[in-house]
Amino acid sequence: MVKVGLVDDSIYDLEKLNISLSSEEDISIVFSTSDSEEAYQNIKKGQIDLLITDIEMPKLSGYELADLINSYALDIDVIFVTGFSGYAVHAFELNVLDYIMKPYSKERLLKGIRRRVQKNKLASDTKKLVIKTKTDIHFIDKKDIIFIERTGRSTTIVTVDDEYTVYTPLAELEEELSKKNFVRSHRGFIINIHFVKNFSLYTKKSYLVSFQNTKRTAMVTRANLERIQKEYF
Incomplete structure (x- = not known):
């Protein structure tokens, strides 16, 4: 629907x-x-x-x-x-x-x-995400992606085993990921809800997201956190 x-x-x-x-x-x-x-x-x-x-x-x-x-x-x-x-x-x-x-x-x-x-x-339907770095082509299991961050012109894909830096825009990667598992939490982040450990207040309008399997954090807006809590938790 x-x-x-x-x-x-x-x-x-x-x-x-x-x-x-x-x-x-x-x-x-x-x-x-x-x-x-x-x-x-x-x-x-x-x-x-x-x-x-x-x-x-x-x-x-x-x-x-x-x-x-x-x-x-x-x-x-x-x-x-x-x-x-x-x-x-x-x-x-x-x-x-x-x-x-x-x-x-x-x-x-x-x-x-x-x-x-x-x-x-x-x-x-597609279980693998195909990404190209400067020297290699990688086939990543989508279920292993913890979060994705856009900084300037580069994008970092954090997985349970590694990190990959590409130049693919978030909007393009978002189209490849299932909405059942991945959420555009912030204009600079896509998170996998299955790895979320907790949300911590950061500013009046945003929260830090902590994950399992990594010490790195992401961001979520207050509006998106409300939506995530309603739809996923």
């Missing part, structure tokens, strides 16, 4: 989204609103898998909502549905799942949503 949030300042276009998706058995519409600030409040709750949003809207734009998702490191994909083609390059810099031009068919919309389903299926 894909849990979806819908936002479009055009009542007509919002109603079209609702009609297109409400009859699909594997899609659940969590919220539907023409007010982008209301969408903002709903997004922060972390209760959706996918946000389908217009780009040009009063108050907050679709870009700003996508930035919010990145800032809170929420596990939410974004599909932009817009009448303007000029935003496409910037949109994909935000690593959006799809960019759909109005007017569109129901089939075109569902094609974009299926990408989310397929991405999750591939991540859970």
Whole structure:
């Protein structure tokens, strides 16, 4: 089941989204609103898998909502549905799942949503993560990954046996990992919940994460910790 949030300042276009998706058995519409600030409040709750949003809207734009998702490191994909083609390059810099031009068919919309389903299926079906360092290619058991940290332009993958430094962005690695085990806890971290030992208050809005099998720590935002506790513990 894909849990979806819908936002479009055009009542007509919002109603079209609702009609297109409400009859699909594997899609659940969590919220539907023409007010982008209301969408903002709903997004922060972390209760959706996918946000389908217009780009040009009063108050907050679709870009700003996508930035919010990145800032809170929420596990939410974004599909932009817009009448303007000029935003496409910037949109994909935000690593959006799809960019759909109005007017569109129901089939075109569902094609974009299926990408989310397929991405999750591939991540859970593949047991090995293939990474390339400067000199080698490694095949890592995903179940052995404790956490992943992004620092500057480099990414460190900490496993039960070793550490690997690569230049792959977190968003790309996140697509390869099962959402059943791995959580984007912070904009700079992905953690394996099965290795979590405890959370310690660090600042008003973040916690340190301690793990089994390593003395290294990661970070989790307060909002994501609440979501993790609700969904996994």
